[in-house]
Amino acid sequence: DAGVIQSPRHEVTEMGQEVTLRCKLISGHNSLFWYRQTMMRGLELLIYFNNNVPIDDSGMPEDRFSAKMPNASFSTLKIQPSEPRDSAVYFCASSDRGRTDTQYFGPGTRLTVL
Amino acid sequence: GQSLEQPSEVTAVEGAIVQINCTYQTSGFYGLSWYQQHDGGAPTFLSYNGLDGLEETGRFSSFLSRSDSYGYLLLQELQMKDSASYFCAVKRSYNTDKLIFGTGTRLQVFP
Numbered sequence: 001d002a003g004v005i006q007s008p009r010h011e012v013t014e015m016g017q018e019v020t021l022r023c024k025l026i027s028g029h030n031s032l033f034w035y036r037q038t039m040m041r042g043l044e045l046l047i048y049f050n051n052n053v054p055i056d057d058s059g060m061p062e063d064r065f066s067a068k069m070p071n072a073s074f075s076t077l078k079i080q081p082s083e084p085r086d087s088a089v090y091f092c093a094s095s096d097r098g099r100t101d102t103q104y105f106g107p108g109t110r111l112t113v114l
Numbered sequence: 115g116q117s118l119e120q121p122s123e124v125t126a127v128e129g130a131i132v133q134i135n136c137t138y139q140t141s142g143f144y145g146l147s148w149y150q151q152h153d154g155g156a157p158t159f160l161s162y163n164g165l166d167g168l169e170e171t172g173r174f175s176s177f178l179s180r181s182d183s184y185g186y187l188l189l190q191e192l193q194m195k196d197s198a199s200y201f202c203a204v205k206r207s208y209n210t211d212k213l214i215f216g217t218g219t220r221l222q223v224f225p
């Protein structure tokens with residue numbers, strides 16, 4: 001079984017540009033999590049979905065960030081406009097709620113905003 | 115607020131045993147997980163404690179004491195490949211998937 005798939009793996013962009021990060025869940029999983037990791041702030045949960053519905057978006061930094069889950073297997077995290085302080089590694093993770101609470105992380109997207 | 119405290123760094127030599135502690139203060143507690151993350155990699159699940167006591171998985175064991183709001187990860191027969199960051203994470207209730215992660219402990223294993 002393929003694990004969580006994220007794209008792109010690396011993204012370098014200029015301040016003010018729109019950035020879209022993509023995530024494909026493990027087949028059969030019904031919960032999706034977006035995390036951001038930096039040296040200063042550690043691993044932060046931005047938002048999570050269960051059965052395509054956003055459950056908790058309290059970690060989304062501000063209106064520049066938005067996340068969608070258009071179907072059961074795919075999600076996007078969009079930053080518009082991007083700022084240098086958004087530079088971080090963004091992980092998505094999925095889990096099979098109701099069976100196990102283990103979260104399976106994707107390889108991450110390393111975002112650099114110049 | 116929610117807080118999970120871990121030592122920032124631990125060092126040990128190959129073959130040794132090391133214990134990484136996690137003390138939590140959260141509004142609600144359901145279970146404690148441990149994740150490993152190698153440099154440049156993604157966190158991967160190691161173990162879960164829902165009840166007090168010790169859970170053993172090969173060279174790794176994890177312990178939980180709910181009354182003390184405390185847990186630890188025990189790594190035995192350390193190998194160089196165990197050099198990584200280790201995170202504890204709290205699940206606060208049955209009906210949430212959300213995990214609150216600790217700040218992580220960087221383990222360096224020396225030959």
